[in-house]
Amino acid sequence: MATLVEIEEVTRRDFYSNAKDYWSEVPPTIDGMLGGFAFISQRDIKGSRLLLKQLFHSVKPPDRKFALDCGAGIGRISKHLLLDLFEKVDLVDQNQTFLNQAEKYIGPGLVHKVGNFYCSGLQDFEPNPGKYDVIWMQWVLGHLTDSDLIKFFESSKKGLKPNGVIIVKENVTSHDKVELDEKDSSFTRPLGMLKKLFSLANLECYRQVKQHDFPNSLYSVYMFILKPIDEKFVTSEKNNQNAEIKESTVVEAQYADESNEETSIHHNCITSDIGNTSSDELPVS
Template sequence: MSSEIEHMDCSQDDFYKNAQEYWAEIPPTVDGMLGGFSSISEKDIKGSKLLLRQLFRLNKPPGNKYALDCGAGIGRVTKHLLIDLFENVDLVEQNSNFIAKAKAYIGTEGTGRLCNLYSTGLQSFKPDPGKYDVIWMQWVLGHLTDSDLVECFNNCKAALKPDGVIIVKENITSSGTIEMDKNDSSFTRPISLLKKLFDEAGLNCFKQHKQHDFPKCLYPVYMFVLRPKSEGLDKDETEPPNKVIRNNEVEELVCLTSKSGSSEVGSKENGQPHESENN
């Protein structure tokens, strides 16, 4: 499998610098966060909410005390999803302009629940150990190199409470190879590579859901639910469903431990969906 380094025509420092410069020109609006696809936001949130509600019904569910929104942008996911379901929410976002906008955008919904807003990139962010029930990472992992992503996963893994989970919602290439977007300085990875990186970080992927009803011009988008391998998996996390589950927005697929699969996925974020290169 090719490395993301093969697709870079710049240094790692320039890779991160170019992304910062790209996002510095993006307006702090939902349409800006979603690359002109603000129309998908409601469907996106609905699919994510269905997933979280399934997780809260597990035998060992994550708690609802504290969530972390990674690559939060202006707080779209926090405002419409996490604030409703968690008592406290922290945000981490490398763009200080977006962070400055977040409190006003989230508004009164965040009163008493919106806590810490960290202005830093995920490649250098180290959350407090044992703090979070759920760490939400959506449309941001493409802005990290493979090695920095594994380190980020390890840092987030250490920040989980017992029974806590990391949820990744990402674009995946249909080509089975890494695709580089030089415009915003990001990668879209194949599902096999993403699962390999989960494995390298000591994470079990025990649920995998596909987001439905996005425009066909976008990469497919999947959600992956991860727990530290050290915790093991409960019975209701290891037995595959008897059939595919469809709830308008979500299709459940089997994703056991860290095996590589051939399913495919895709979209991008500080939060931003991306158009597939295959369309």
């Protein structure tokens, strides 16, 4: 008789193999990467670029030498965003066909700025220690189980340089339940659950921004700037009620009432809407 651990491992393997099978049938195009919503690509990049520009104008910004594009696909984000703002970018994706196309899609004018094309699922990938100024994770974390996501966050923290950050851009549900898409084997998590996972990985939510100008039929999309928690800093913050940056401890957020979203958000992150902020609104780090 199989043990519970063995059953869970089989389920985990099926979860990842099903996702791999799904993406193996997806064409290596922008429309394929965006599930038929290629027309949102420019809006998406514009919102992400604004976030990064604001980050670069903060008091202690990350350097702009090396970024990592997680779940890079054919290199849409690398080509139109990261390679324009960083000296070098590594791409990681589980699909070798996508990575082969990425080299062509990025093109001869930019491909020399790509350091490595890593073919790996994020559940098995560990960034090189101390290598990256920004690790970008967009529309891919739903393909990780909670435990593997925490593990990947923890290994990604080790991959950061001083002042380095992790940036997450993900769909969120409009309620407090996790939704499973059996077709592509992915989760869509509620806002509170995502922030709970950040906290469990000892990541501080430094900034949270909602992406606008997407069709109403799509999930809400949020961007998060995450920093590794300095335990001494967190202890100090607990005793300082006037601190500018609050510690990212998510206790009740998993149960946040979506109708009172702004209140629950402000427990953990400095928040804003992407088109209504300026660079001087970033908190002092």
